[in-house]
Amino acid sequence: MQVRNFLDNDDVKVIAEQGAFKVIEWQRDLSVGYSDAMAAYFASEMNVRRRQLVCTLNGQNGVTTQAGAMQWTMGNVQATTGVKGVGDFVGKLARGAVTGESAVKPEYVGQGTLVLEPTWKHVLLLDNVQHMGGGMVVNDGFFYACDSTIKHKAVPVSRPSAMIAGGEGLFNLGLQGAGVVALESPVPMSEIVVVDLENDELKVDGNFAIAWTPGLQFTVERSGKSLLGSAASGEGLVNVYRGVGRVLLTPTAA
Numbered sequence: 001m002q003v004r005n006f007l008d009n010d011d012v013k014v015i016a017e018q019g020a021f022k023v024i025e026w027q028r029d030l031s032v033g034y035s036d037a038m039a040a041y042f043a044s045e046m047n048v049r050r051r052q053l054v055c056t057l058n059g060q061n062g063v064t065t066q067a068g069a070m071q072w073t074m075g076n077v078q079a080t081t082g083v084k085g086v087g088d089f090v091g092k093l094a095r096g097a098v099t100g101e102s103a104v105k106p107e108y109v110g111q112g113t114l115v116l117e118p119t120w121k122h123v124l125l126l127d128n129v130q131h132m133g134g135g136m137v138v139n140d141g142f143f144y145a146c147d148s149t150i151k152h153k154a155v156p157v158s159r160p161s162a163m164i165a166g167g168e169g170l171f172n173l174g175l176q177g178a179g180v181v182a183l184e185s186p187v188p189m190s191e192i193v194v195v196d197l198e199n200d201e202l203k204v205d206g207n208f209a210i211a212w213t214p215g216l217q218f219t220v221e222r223s224g225k226s227l228l229g230s231a232a233s234g235e236g237l238v239n240v241y242r243g244v245g246r247v248l249l250t251p252t253a254a
Contacts, residue, residue, distance in 0.1 A: 134178070
């Protein structure tokens with residue numbers, strides 16, 4: 001089987017590649033109409049472009065994606081649930097219910113190519129060991145895909161009463177093990193701010209952290225020592241990361 005006018009299209013550029021994953025970027029949107037041409041041109045000039053994740057399966061590896069992300073496959077590629085029994089299924093349902101992510105994420109195995117649907121967001125490829133020390137906790141809505149060697153779990157957040165008050169969830173998605181993780185981000189990798197904590201404390205006002213290492217203690221707290229102090233500062237609740245580890249921040253909220 002051969003595929004033409006895809007990766008060899010002169011409008012397609014591979015902007016990142018790691019392991020089984022390639023991130024391609026469509027340089028221009030040539031399908032727009034007359035009335036939208038000007039907006040599409042300036043969007044492209046400002047790096048607002050469609051991007052897709054292309055996954056290569058060699059018969060030995062597998063890829064887990066967010067539910068509904070697949071656009072097309074080529075070759076001997078099968079989609080499975082990745083469920084290994086009743087207990088595993090119940091665990092996935094519970095994890096999906098508390099993290100806000102899809103309960104059962106499809107796992108693609110076989111030999112061929114898997115292409116995910118286009119996104120206007122940036123796709124970040126992170127080696128879970130090299131970049132995050134073997135594990136990361138992902139904020140809601142950022143997970144896109146990963147090697148199936150990586151295990152998923154629900155990570156509880158300290159001080160749940162503050163989470164409820166701040167409108168946040170009580171759990172985040174934890175990814176543990178060797179492999180590559182693909183995240184959807186509002187900014188490219190070149191704008192990601194990396195904060196390494198050494199028995200220190202980081203306070204973030206807003207949804208700017210996309211991922212952090214699981215060794216950090218993550219809580220939601222008042223910005224001031226009292227309710228009156230928080231009200232006076234105008235900040236209210238902030239996300240707090242303490243201990244030793246790494247936090248990935250975006251300069252703009254998702």
